[in-house]
Every structure is written in C-alpha cells, then in structure tokens.
Amino acid sequence: MKIAILDRDGTLNEWGAQGFIGSPDEWVAVPSALEAVSRLNRAGWHVVVATNQPGLGRGLFDVIELNAVHAKMQRELAAVGARVEAVFFCPHAPDEDCLCRKPGAALFEQIADRYGAEGPEIWAIGSGVEHLQAGKVLGAHLVFVESTARPVSCDDVNLPEGSERYPDLEAVVNMLLPLSDGEASATDSAPASH
Incomplete structure (x- = not known):
C-alpha cells in the first residue's frame, strides 16, 4: 500500500490572503497540483489530506463553510x-x-489506523514544517513542497532530518511515478537545491 498524506494549504491550494481559506471563493488550486493527484490515483495510491484549521476554533468560519471549501476542492479534483x-x-x-x-x-495516527498503513508506506507531503514533523512521528517519508510555501525562505525552514524538497506537488509525483513515454510535464522532477 502507498498513501500520500497531503497538507492542504500551499500544497493543493494557494494560501488565502489572510493566511487561511474561509470560504469556497478563496480556494484556488495550485497549478498542476490537481493533475498530480490524478496521477497518484491512477497509480493506485491512496490520497488523503491532513490539515490544521484553527479558524474553526477561533470562530473565523464554521464547519459548514469548511465543508463547502472541501466540496469545491473535490469538484475541481473530479x-x-x-x-x-x-x-x-x-x-x-x-x-x-x-x-x-x-x-x-x-491526525496521522488516525489515517494510519484507518488504512492499516505503516510508516514506510506513508508519504507526508506538504508546505508546512508542522506537517512533516507529524509525519516523522510515524516514520513516514517526508517531502517539503515549496511552490506556495508560507512567506518564508526555504533556507529559513528547519525541516526534520531526512526531508526532501521539491518545487511543487507535480515534481514530487514525477519522482514517485516516473513519466511514461508520451507523458509531458511542465516541471522538472529534480529536487530543489538551495
């Protein structure tokens, strides 16, 4: 089994103007990210999202609005x-x-339990160091996505040991699933170097 646990903001969608996404209108996909998920799906990977949503706890939006954001995400993926x-x-x-x-x-433990997955079967892929830190606890593969990372230089991010860096989700998928003949990619699949 292979499972990709994706961070949402900065990996699948652009960061919101206020640093969070509180409504479906604010959800804008990162270029090529949805197609990258499609490639993982076709290759038999399980793809799930693990996301912190502190705006709920702070009362900035409610569960109905959050569900509407995720419904838009799923429609665009479909x-x-x-x-x-x-x-x-x-x-x-x-x-x-x-x-x-x-x-x-x-969250990662719940996902691992639901899918019966062990650390080496899990890929924690995201634009937030917290996402990778959570994955490290389970012994997951750790991949930092830089495409729309928080407004901090990748040199300033203290990633967990063993993390790899890629410019975007498409580049990660190119590494995981080498392109077949006739398939083209807009992004080089080599890890980002800094």
Whole structure:
C-alpha cells in the first residue's frame, strides 16, 4: 500500500490572503497540483489530506463553510479525474493544547489506523514544517513542497532530518511515478537545491 498524506494549504491550494481559506471563493488550486493527484490515483495510491484549521476554533468560519471549501476542492479534483479519499482536520486553536493539531501526530495516527498503513508506506507531503514533523512521528517519508510555501525562505525552514524538497506537488509525483513515454510535464522532477 502507498498513501500520500497531503497538507492542504500551499500544497493543493494557494494560501488565502489572510493566511487561511474561509470560504469556497478563496480556494484556488495550485497549478498542476490537481493533475498530480490524478496521477497518484491512477497509480493506485491512496490520497488523503491532513490539515490544521484553527479558524474553526477561533470562530473565523464554521464547519459548514469548511465543508463547502472541501466540496469545491473535490469538484475541481473530479474535473481532472482525481479525488482525495478523506480530509482529516484539526478544528482547534493553537492555545487549546490538543493532540491533533500538527505537529501533533493524532491526525496521522488516525489515517494510519484507518488504512492499516505503516510508516514506510506513508508519504507526508506538504508546505508546512508542522506537517512533516507529524509525519516523522510515524516514520513516514517526508517531502517539503515549496511552490506556495508560507512567506518564508526555504533556507529559513528547519525541516526534520531526512526531508526532501521539491518545487511543487507535480515534481514530487514525477519522482514517485516516473513519466511514461508520451507523458509531458511542465516541471522538472529534480529536487530543489538551495
């Protein structure tokens, strides 16, 4: 089994103007990210999302709005023949000391339990260091996506040991699933070097 646990913001979609996505209108896919998910799906990978949503805990939006954002995400994925099997989210504000807020590993543990997956079968792929820290607890492969990372230089990000860096999700998928004859890619699949 192969499972990709994706961070949402900065990996599948652009960061919102306020640093979060509170409505479907604010959800804009990262170029080529949805097609990358489609390739993983076609290759038999399980693709899920694990995301911190502190805006819920802070009252900036509610679960109905969050579900509407994810419904838009799923519609846009479906339009390119892709799908995310499940979305796991932490609804807590940072000061609530929960176990599910990344870098806490509870979301990743729930995903591993649901799929019966072990660390080496899991790829934690995201634009947030907290996402990789959560994956490291399970012994997952760690991949930092730089395409629309938070406004911080990749040289300033203290990634967990063993993390790889790629410019975007498409480049990660090119590494995981080498292109077959006749398939073209807009992004070089080599890891980013800094």
